[in-house]
Amino acid sequence: MPPGGPRTESEPESMWLATTPETDYAPLAGGLDVDTVVVGGGITGLTAADRLTAAGQTVAVLEADRIAESTTGHTTAKLTSQHGLLYDYLTSTFDDERARQYAEANEAAIDTVESRIEALGVDCGFERLPAYVYAASADDVDSLRAEAAAAADLGLPASFTESTDLPYDVPGAVRFDHQAQFHPRTYLLSVAESVHGDGSHVFEETRALDVDPGDPCEVETRRGTVTADDVVVATHFPLDDRNGYFARMHPKQAYLLAVRVGGDLPGGMYYSTASPADTFRPCTVDGEEFLIVGGQSHDVGVTDPPTAERYRRCEAFAREHFDVESVAYRWSTHDYFTVDRVPYVGRAGPGRDHVYVGTGFNGWGMSGGVAAGEIIAELVLTGDSDRADVFDPLRLEPGASAWRFLRENAKVAGRFVGDWVAALSSAGDLPASGEATVTRRNGRPCGVYRDEDGDVHAVSAVCPHMDCLVRWNDAERTWDCPCHGSRFDHDGEVISGPAVEDLPTTEL
Ligand SMILES: Cc1cc2nc3c(=O)[nH]c(=O)nc-3n(C[C@H](O)[C@H](O)[C@H](O)COP(=O)(O)OP(=O)(O)OC[C@H]3O[C@@H](n4cnc5c(N)ncnc54)[C@H](O)[C@@H]3O)c2cc1C
Ligand code: FES
Known part of the structure; x- marks a missing residue:
């Protein structure tokens, strides 16, 4: 540190x-x-x-x-058909034809962006470079070899390698050549x-x-x-x-930092087999070089550890492996994960x-x-x-999908019941400055945030999508729904769906 x-x-x-x-x-x-x-x-x-x-x-x-x-x-803005370890799974649970469609559609997407950039004449840092999934443990090497073989069989530019340009040793990696990165905005x-x-x-x-x-x-x-x-x-x-x-998708939140590092940046985009996975890639914006590094993915609304701690873990990973000089930016968002x-x-x-x-x-x-x-x-x-x-x-x-379908919906049901019971049996205490809580007011679950100036912001804690209770995200200062990922600002305004309505403000 x-x-x-x-x-x-x-x-x-x-x-x-x-x-x-x-x-x-x-x-x-x-x-x-x-x-x-x-x-x-x-x-x-x-x-x-x-x-x-x-x-x-x-x-x-x-x-x-x-x-x-x-x-x-x-996003991290890696533009790649390498999506973790996927192709060995796709060929065995779907079939070769559909696995090939997936591979080709994602490879074609890289070419589409490249040719659109040329046609539009836009300088958005588009750069071709390899993408790697590396083994966080020697136990993962066999699955990496199987992934490289399955991906290569589908015509992807994939190979297994023990050589990377990382400043630390890894037991092996799947390398996809001719992938890309860019400035998405x-x-x-x-x-x-x-x-x-x-x-x-x-x-x-x-x-x-x-x-x-x-x-x-x-x-x-x-x-x-x-x-x-x-x-x-x-x-x-x-x-x-x-x-x-x-019922077929669940939201996961992840965290990113853009850090300035001493020495050379890696020449590829990297993703690990760790759980949660670490992800990083080099980046040049406005002439300045950064390493974008992060991960710490978790189900939206899971607050243990708190979201602020997730950022600290991303920074700790970056400092353990690279000569981090400073953290320039940090941000997070969520994406939806399908059951298959x-x-x-x-x-x-x-x-x-x-x-x-x-x-x-x-x-x-x-x-x-x-x-x-x-x-x-x-x-x-x-x-x-x-x-x-x-x-x-x-x-x-x-x-x-059957196992994931059951598991994810059981988690949603558990959160629904558990959060309602906790809120309705809460003592109704208000939070300290800079903190928030879900509590009971007039017999209803209420989300209360007290800002740094001591002003209290109270909203209904009942998500208008399907009535789960929202939870406080301390790093972004938002109310996040653990069931399907709706997010609201501290005054209840919807930031992202599936909810389309705000959390109504309530009187204390
Ligand atoms: C931390 C993180 C890092 C990632 N890194 C990568 C990466 O390196 N490579 C990669 O391939 N993918 C990455 N992803 C995933 C990728 O960023 C997303 O899958 C992708 O951006 C989703 O794009 P979208 O257009 O579907 O959704 P969005 O970008 O969310 O766009 C949807 C839009 O719809 C609007 N909208 C919503 N509701 C309404 C409505 N009712 N009416 C009108 N508009 C509405 C929203 O305001 C929003 O602008 C990452 C995801 C995360 C969480
Ligand atoms: S209940 Fe579905 S997003 Fe909140």
């Missing part, structure tokens, strides 16, 4: 947001008719919109807040500019409230209704969950032939979101995609 202890106490701030301009696209103002509505302005929605406008469609992107800020603005702000205009629109501060899958489809917002032939739901967690995604480890991409469900969804990227939605945007655009434009089968949102792979 440096003199004075760890340096991870400053306010969280994503490096991607801090080094790019804010956007200010106007909100929707009244009704509109376009070919396709895209709900959600992250990497998935903007990729779909880009592809559709390039094909001559008129598109309206509806973004609840600001584009490319949410999960996409808080610089890229996507340029993509959004090219979408906006000529009858297509990017609307910010325009939250979609409901999707009517009729003919034409209608997307309702408080600022007007947009009609269209097709709707792409790219809201991270799907808006209007009529296909039970809440493959995203849900395609037609949303029966009776909803013109509504498409892209979600559940399992922590790999840079390539996954681009692949999803491309596949959905192809489905909208041609009705078919030869890479769509593996991602079918309505698939059921009992062998791959």
Whole structure:
């Protein structure tokens, strides 16, 4: 640790947001008719919109807040088809054909981004370099060898190696060549500019409230209704969950730091087999070099250890392995993990032939979101995609998913019951300054935060999505729902869904 202890106490701030301009696209103002509505302005929605406008469609992107800020603005931004250890599992639990579709869709996503960058002429730090999963223990070497073999059989540029450029020894690694990294916001702000205009629109501060899958489809917002032939739901967690995604995905939070280090940065992107995994990659932004390093992934809403401690553990890992000079930025976000480890991409469900969804990227939605945007655009434009089968949102792979399905839903049920019992039997005490608690007020669970000035902020602790109780996130100062990942600021305003309504403020 440096003199004075760890340096991870400053306010969280994503490096991607801090080094790019804010956007200010106007909100929707009244009704509109376009070919396709895209709900959600992250990497998935903007990729779909880009592809559709390039094909001559008129598109309206509806973004609840600001584009490319949410999960996409808080990523590590590795652009790779290497998604931990996956391909040995995919070939054995799905089949070779669908494993190949997954591999090809994600490899193609890297090429898509590279060629879009060239066409747009945007300097977003895109760089080809190898990606590694390295063994945190010698016990993991056999599974790394099996992964390298399975991935190579699928045509991926994969090999097993005992040699890396890390400043410490590892027992072995799976190396994928010709992968990439980039500045996701610089890229996507340029993509959004090219979408906006000529009858297509990017609307910010325009939250979609409901999707009517009729003919034409209608997307309702408080600022007007947009009609269209097709709707792409790219809201991270799907808006209007009529296909039970809440029971098939669970949210996990992870933490990142951008640190300045003495000496050389590694020349590849790295991910470990440790649990939770460590992740890091080099990065140059505005001429300055950083190592982005983090991990510490956990189920959203798990507060032991507290989120602030997770940042300290990321910093401790960085300092143990690298000559860390200072911590420049720290940030965190969550992603959705599906029960069978493959995203849900395609037609949303029966009776909803013109509504498409892209979600559940399992922590790999840079390539996954681009692949999803491309596949959905192809489905909208041609009705078919030869890479769509593996991602079918309505698939059921009992062998791959049954155990995780039961385990995750049992956890949700346990949190639901446990948190309600704890809140309703609480003594009703108020927290100290800078702290928060869920307590009982007028017979109802209430989330109370007392800020550093002593002002009290009280909100209903009942998540409007499905009535779980929110928990306090001490590092981000947000109320997080442990069931399906909705997040709210300390005054109850929804930051991210599935909830679309705020936590009502309450009187104490
Ligand atoms: C810590 C961390 C590191 C990661 N690192 C990597 C990595 O290195 N490589 C990788 O491939 N993946 C990575 N991921 C995963 C990746 O960042 C995500 O999968 C991806 O950004 C998801 O993009 P998205 O477009 O689906 O969602 P988002 O970026 O969340 O976009 C969804 C958008 O929809 C908007 N929205 C929501 N509801 C509504 C509504 N009702 N109306 C209108 N708009 C709405 C939101 O405001 C948001 O802007 C990481 C994830 C985490 C948690
Ligand atoms: S996000 Fe589903 S209950 Fe809160």
